[in-house]
Amino acid sequence: MSDAAIRRPLEPAKIFIELAATALIVAALSITLVGFHVKDVPGGFDVVTRFWDVLAAVVIAVVGRGWLIGLREGVPFPVAVTATPIAGILLLALISDWLFGGTLSETLRPILPFNSSVVQWLVAGIAAMFAAVGVTRAARERSAKSVEASEKFDDDAADFMDKVAAGAQRYTAWIGAGLLVVAVVLPFLPFMNLSTLDIAVLVLTYVMLGWGLNIVVGLAGLLDLGYVAFYAVGAYSFALLASPDSPVLQMMGIKEGVSFWLALPFAGMMAALAGIILGFPVLRLRGDYLAIVTLGFGEMIRVTLLNFYSLTRGPDGISKIPPPGILGYSTQPVMDNDTLENTTEFHTWIGREFDQYDNTILLYYVILVMALLTNWFTLRIRKLPVGRAWEALREDEIASRSLGINPTNTKLTAFALGAMFGGFAGSFFATRQTFVSPESFTFIESAVILAIVVLGGFGSQIGVVVASFLLIGMPELFRELQDFRMLFFGAAMVLIMLWRPSGLLARREPTIRLKDPPARGIRRERIKTREGDAPTTDAQSGDDLATGDRRP
Amino acid sequence: MEFQFAYFVDQLINGVTLGSIYGLIAIGYTMVYGIIGMINFAHGEIFMIGTFLTVIFFMLIIGTITFFPLAVLIVLLMSVLLTSVYGWTLERVAYRPLRGSPRLAALITAIGMSIFLQNYVQLLQGARNKPLTGILEGKDDILRVKYDLINTLNAAGQPYLVTISNLQLLIIILTVVVMVVFSQIISRTALGRSQRACEQDRSMAALLGINVDKTISMTFVMGAALAAVASLMFMMHVSTTDFFVGFLIGVKAFTAAVLGGIGSMPGAMLGGMIIGLVETFFGAYFNQEYKDVATFTLLVLVLIFRPTGILGKPDIEKV
Amino acid sequence: MTSPMTQPMTQPLLSVEHLTMRFGGLVAIDDVSFAATDKEITAIIGPNGAGKTTVFNCLTGFYKPSVGRLALTWDGREFLLEQMEGFVIAKTAKVARTFQNIRLFPKMTVLENLIVAQHNKLMRASGYSVRGLFGFGYQGKEAEAVEIARYWLEQINLVDRADDAAENLSYGDQRQLEIVRAMCIEPKLLCLDEPAAGLNPRETADLNKLLLFLRNEHKIGVLLIEHDMNVVMQISDHIVVLDYGRKISDGEPEAVRNDPAVIRAYLGEDEDEELPDIVKQDLAGDGADDGPETQA
Known part of the structure; x- marks a missing residue:
């Protein structure tokens, strides 16, 4: 963590190559499936071209990659300055559409190349995320004048779910009881109706x-x-x-x-x-x-x-x-x-x-x-x-x-x-x-159930509840997304796994204890000494089948 | 008697054709499994994308290029190239960050990518079938040229003609060529050596200066390229595709890889052939509906009696 | 070829007769016979690849021997190990083992590792978990099991770490935990596969003490594969030497130490460069001046 305090100088050539590679790959990915829509028309097929969307995909990818590089290289300021207005405009247009039933996004179409408000929401959300991270980091950097603080911030963010998991486990009884009470009275809560109860x-x-x-x-x-x-x-x-x-x-x-x-x-x-x-x-x-x-x-x-x-x-x-x-x-x-x-x-x-x-x-x-x-x-x-x-x-x-x-x-x-x-x-x-x-x-049902178990964190009973809510409840609640529902479902499976490879609330509670649980709660142990890390002597190498090597 | 033999030969040709397609896809599974030990569940979707790219490219060039074999060649090259980009991106985005994570995490990600890609294609290209015949409009007649093999009478006394078409010959020859080229790559080139080294011991390979990331990426690219070849064959053979086509074919191809012995390229091809033949013969002689059940039953039997597949190395438990 | 020297008066605890194990064309063990008695530590030594672990794998049911009779006798009962499945050998014949590469249950706690080892006893106590589900008469048995675990943890000074995941223990502690976990099945014969591998001298000394304690206090037979001659020579009562799958020597430590066949096996091969010095000292004894002799 400490050597990150010395910031590496930016290498514009490298960054340019990275951005160009991103552009090239996204272009290659989207040029066919996005760029040409093979549509059935009466009496045959027709190709509808959508090059505008290809361009949009490339631009979005390059800008997003640029922001990522900015955060990685420790220059959050430009990220904050560019992401904030973009997120602002997109969200504003969406919110005004939503509130006033207007068509601001439609009017802005020439500069907002999204033919679906879902995509617009998505892009706006990502931009907002970058804006938030960029602004926080920039602000921290200004006040703490050190990269170390922001590195620590990252570290904390990474550990956040560990803490949530540990907390969830420590207060399992309370959380369980709370959830149970909510579950029992749920049908009689004022906002419930037939479809939500379903x-x-x-x-x-x-x-x-x-x-x-x-x-x-x-x-x-x-x-x-x-x-x-x-x-x-x-x-x-x-x-x-x-x-x-x-x-x-x-x-x-x-x-x-x-x-x-x-x-x-x-x-x-x-x-x-x-x-x-x-x-x-x-x-x-x-x-x-x-x-x-x-x-x-x-x-x-x-x-x-x-x-x-x-x-x-x-x-x-x-x-x-x-x-x-x-x-x-x-x-x-x-x-x-x-x-x-x-x-x-x-x-x-x-x-x-x-x-x-x-x-x-x-x-x-x-x-x-x-x-x-x-x-x-x-x-x-x-x-x-x-x-x-x-x-x-x-x-x-x-x-x-x-x-x-x-x-x-x-x-x-x-x-x-x-x-x-x-x-x-x-x-x-x-x-x-x-x-x-x-x-x-169908198989998809098996996949969904397995995803619930794995995403929740193996063996974690509360994790299953959380994952069921995220994977089943959320998409059902946002039925407007219909067409995008399974797309998001797949993406969520990937993203959650990338973020928390052992599941959201993975933590194993011993089935029996010799003593009372330690009062200090969470202890983070990182020392691992198993096979791989153990000092290896040649005596540990295989013994039984290696005979052949030694025969003359 | 003669009719029965003719019928058998007919089914044999069909089975080998189908088996070639399964085999080529199975190689993608087997290579990835061999090198990083994961079931690349989204490989079926890479194949599915290959079928869509085939449709799109035929659609784009069939009007301008009238010499059909040239058109096929161009479509093949383009679709191999761009499908490979999908294979590469899949590994880079979804699998590489998870290397060293619990195995199940990678599997779930792979299933997630599979669902994502299905719906991505569905959103972009619609849920309706895309029949290639409707696009080619008879320009592929050259492929339908048939050569008589056996001319006999069936049980009802009607003429029964066993033929092999240019298309079937093309599929079989192309498969053989691709197999030869790939086994040369694996056994002769530096890339192949790196792949074999990574397969045996990834960390040792890295210590010896092999770029493991690049080798794994190339493995995905090669797998995707083979899937693209298979998808072209599939489109010309079966003609129609949709966003869900990758699932069942992917599962069967993976079954083929396991059957032949996972990690073994000849095994994957052999497994593909067996699956293709079993499916065809079971459908022809017993029951069309239950042919998938037959395939999976065969898999279970093989795994029980020879857990490492037909050509897999026996796996002696080291304790 | 020396013939078996130890011919105990009574039936030995373990008697291995004409054990042969082939893998395809490879003969890993070739007609090996030896015996091990209770209240004794029997060491099996030999160069790498001599087939020592394969003997263990045959004894504990991981491999089915190609030929041979493996008889275990205690309390007047005889078990033919070569006919039994691996888990049955542990369950009824009471043969426990440890592994060259430690095999603990890494995510489970130290205590849980020891409770799992008492599985069969607890299964019966909990009515195969059916009665336990409703909590009848199982608590007491579980408490007993915990006390047994506590006893063993006291022996290896790990009571404090009882509730930590096993993977978080130091390497030496993991080795010791694996041994006492094997003890929790209340074995008659304990097979230890290189328990001193990777230990530092102090940990090795602790291990020696533990093994002597098991022999003296718990009266079990210990079968030991070990390369560390410090351990072998100090604590074994009886040594069997294998080379290329054949038994080349068998007897008391002093006799084996001076057996020319053993010295040849250890020093005769020129490419055995990694041979620990300690082995040379211990085994070659005075003959060390001659240096390694090369034999075609």
């Missing part, structure tokens, strides 16, 4: 899936890219049992499906069984091989659901899946003419009009309880021998074996339990949608 239900579904997968990936360290398979098995098992449209029930001549509370454990068990059947042959495979095989399983299950028409109704899916009932009463208006008995409706029984919001509240609490049970289970099992064995296998399988841990069975337990929770979540999905079809169980 989003909350969706987020909780992913929280539960994340917690379930966390057992497999976070604790046992098994890279599962096909978690959606178990979600699908759960959903279909549930649907086949609960829906009056189920081919299985129809074949057996049963008119009415099983209730939610009976079908749920069955679906979980089916998913766990699927986990055992699929897991048994492949769990001895190493990390990446396991990943590709599980991905294959996900696809196999989806293809089977799509083509096994007599069981799954193929692409048509299974509909009329009933919502959870209460005390044997249906929570939906009963449509069927055969059973036109009002007494089967819960809302009639308690003397209320049917209200979709009430119904969603019920779903909300069901998934809340299911998710909390998953959480309780995970926290609990982590502290039991099998949980510790999972973590031990994740850390070092060979050492675990040498201590008498059965790797296959232990991993299989994790796989099956993870699958079971996936199955529970799948049942909930089925009952919420009232309809299941293979479309809902």
Whole structure:
């Protein structure tokens, strides 16, 4: 840190080359896909050119790169001076558009080459970020007159999330309790409406899936890219049992499906069984091989659901899946003419009009309880021998074996339990949608759930909540972004990983302590002495297979 | 009897053609895995971008260049060049900063890039299919010229003709040429030596003065270039593309790489051929819908009985 | 070829007979037989590549021997290790081992490392975790396990570091932790793969003390691979020497030290430049004046 205090002189030639290279590469990247749009027109295809956008992309990239170089070389002042007005103009135009419904951006089009306000927002946001960092640094430099202070500032910023993670862990109980209170009263908060509550239900579904997968990936360290398979098995098992449209029930001549509370454990068990059947042959495979095989399983299950028409109704899916009932009463208006008995409706029984919001509240609490049970289970099992064995296998399988841990069975337990929770979540999905079809169980779902676990920070239960909110909640709340939603989703996955490679709130809490937790809280230990750093003697080099070298 | 043989030959040609495409993509996976030990999940998307570039370049030059083979050559060169830039940028932007991070971080980033690139292309070029035939409008007739191999009668007594087309010949020959060139690069050039060195021990290679960053970048560039060649073949063979086309083909190509033994170039080609053949034959003789299930089942079986793939080096556990 | 010299009255703890291990065409171990008794430290020495670690890997189930009988006998029970899976060897035959490259669970705490080692006992106590989930009758067993861990931490002076991640310990402490972790499975036979590698002289002295303590107080058999002759000669009761996968000597330290075959194995090859001086002193003894003799 200290040698950075001596600022290197700027090298204009080098910087110019860097900027030119940036321009060239961005031009090469954008000239085709951005520059030419192959459009279908009646009777063939046509090319629409968009060179203006290519130019804009190049300019934006060069300016952004210039700002980055400015910050890197420790000259924040020019960055602040240029970024602030740009961010100002862009934001002003956007805000005025938004507030007055005007078209200032449209009027400014010749100097603001964005044909989409989303891109404009994005660029404005980046410019604002640079402006903020530039101004802060410039101000600091002026007052502290030293680069060291601003370097320290950077260091602090980098450690910020570490501290947040440590804090989150230290006050887990409080944060958990706080979140729980919010979660419990959420449906009755004044700003809630049907669509936000729906989003909350969706987020909780992913929280539960994340917690379930966390057992497999976070604790046992098994890279599962096909978690959606178990979600699908759960959903279909549930649907086949609960829906009056189920081919299985129809074949057996049963008119009415099983209730939610009976079908749920069955679906979980089916998913766990699927986990055992699929897991048994492949769990001895190493990390990446396991990943590709599980991905294959996900696809196999989806293809089977799509083509096994007599069981799954193929692409048509299974509909009329009933919502959870209460005390044997249906929570939906009963449509069927055969059973036109009002007494089967819960809302009639308690003397209320049917209200979709009430119904969603019920779903909300069901998934809340299911998710909390998953959480309780995970926290609990982590502290039991099998949980510790999972973590031990994740850390070092060979050492675990040498201590008498059965790797296959232990991993299989994790796989099956993870699958079971996936199955529970799948049942909930089925009952919420009232309809299941293979479309809902594509690879992207597996990727999203895995992303939630990894982005949140392995094994971090609160991390899963945060990541679910960021990845599921935010995009749903900003539905205007529609077209850009998945683009941002992908970009967010990349950026968060680049920023925090071990996840947002990665921090491991010991499962057992000899003493009380240390009062001073966070201790930052950076001394590492393992294989790589250890003093190596030639005695450490391989011994057993090197015989060949020495033979004459 | 003769019909059955003819049918078999027909499927064999189809399978080899398809397998060539898988094999070329699989090499990209296998090289990257060999050198930095990560599944470059976005490689399928690089292939997808290659198909779009092929469409765009054909669209741009087909009106002016009437000699079709020349047009193909130009499109091939341009698309190889620009797809490589995508490959290079992918590594530089998304993977290089994560070197030395937990393996899962790199995998998640790769999946993130894959989602990003799919949607990037969808936003820029629309979600509709892009059929190349609609653009070429018959200018590629030369590729459709067929040579009779077997002329027989099928079970119903109708004539059954087994042919091989210029296109199929082109794909097979191009694959062989590309394979020869690449194995020469790997075994003869300084770049190839650096790559092999980095594969074995990256830090030692760095100590010996090999520019590891550059070597890894070049690996991505080479992988992307092969994917671009494959995408041209794919477009002329299958003709239509969309923003999602890279996913399934990417997964199958990765499966091929694992099947053949990850890290081994001949293995990737062999794996690609096997996947192409299994898919074609399973579809032809058993069931078209479940051909992907067959592919993955084969993968699982191979991994259980030979965990390092067909040509992979046996991996004795060192303790 | 010397024939096995030690022929104990009773059944030895471990008896290795005609062990052979081939990897493809490579014969890593060629017809090796030896025995190890409890309450004794048996050292296996030999130049790099002699096949020492391979013997361990066969004993602990990481490799299946091509030929041979590996019998472990205690409490009147006999276990044929070559027929058992790796984790079963640790679980029921009670053979524990450490590794050349330390294999702790780096992110887990020191205490957790020791608790994990008591996995099978705790699994039974917690009703395979099912009963433990609801907290019946498991707490007590866990507390016992913690006490065992505390005992071992006291032996290696790491009680203070119990709640730190294992990766944060110094190298020497990690070596010792790995040994006591192996002790937590309550082994009858403890196999240590170069426990002194990378240790400084003081740490080596501590290690010697610990190993003698294990032998004297815990009455277990210790099988030791080591290059550091300070350790080997000071604490071993019995030494087996391997070279090129064959046993070339077997006996008490003094006898082995003067065995010409051993001296030849260590000094006969001219390219063995990294040979530690200490080995030359210890093994060559008076014959050191002759200098290394070159043999074709």
